[in-house]
Amino acid sequence: MQNLTLLERIGAMEAPSGGLSERQRLERSLMRHLTSLLNTRRGSVPIAPDYGIADVTDLGRSFTEESIAEFKSELERIIMYYEPRLYKVQVKHTPRPDVPLSAVFGIEAAINTPYGPQTLQFETMLDATGMVRMKGGEG
Numbered sequence: 308m309q310n311l312t313l314l315e316r317i318g319a320m321e322a323p324s325g326g327l328s329e330r331q332r333l334e335r336s337l338m339r340h341l342t343s344l345l346n347t348r349r350g351s352v353p354i355a356p357d358y359g360i361a362d363v364t365d366l367g368r369s370f371t372e373e374s375i376a377e378f379k380s381e382l383e384r385i386i387m388y389y390e391p392r393l394y395k396v397q398v399k400h401t402p403r404p405d406v407p408l409s410a411v412f413g414i415e416a417a418i419n420t421p422y423g424p425q426t427l428q429f430e431t432m433l434d435a436t437g438m439v440r441m442k443g444g445e446g
Contacts, residue, residue, distance in 0.1 A: 312336060333418070334427060337392065338443045341414075344389055345382070345431065345439040360385055362437065375400050375410055378433065382412060392418055393427070401430070408435040 327335070347359030360381055382398045393416040403411045414429040430442045 312340070330420070330425070333420070334443045337390065337418075337427065338429065338441050340390060341386065341429065341431075342439065342441050344385065345441075358389060360439075378410065379412060382414070382431070386414065386416070394418075398431075406432065409433060 344358070345360055349359045349361050350356055352358040360378075379398045379400055383396050386393060386396050386398075395415075395417040397415045399413045399415075401411045401413050403409065410433045412431045412433070414431055416427055416429075417424050418427055427443070432440045432442075434440070
């Protein structure tokens with residue numbers, strides 16, 4: 308429970324866990340934060356002007372190798388800076404012809420737990436509107 312946010316820890320004391328393991332609660336916590344972080348446009352949070360990602364709506368119309376490489380680097384930078392629970396963050400573009408007008412990225416990262424370091428994997432999909440959707444799983 309040490310890796311949950313303060314509000315999540317308080318909520319966990321008041322509500323039953325719903326049968327979720329500590330790892331599942333941690334993954335959900337990370338996914339909620341990453342989804343929020345990656346769907347926030349840079350400059351929209353006055354207290355942290357560099358929180359979030361740059362406007363990517365133009366990227367969604369032209370998934371060139373250069374724009375994908377820039378977005379991949381942006382994801383790595385922003386996750387490493389604003390999600391301190393994760394380290395060794397690696398982002399890889401995963402071409403998905405079955406999902407047109409979207410760019411899919413795999414995110415792999417390590418996290419320290421009471422049982423030692425563990426690997427987490429997430430899939431991030433950027434659609435043509437600039438929205439980011441995430442799926443998580445164990446590594």
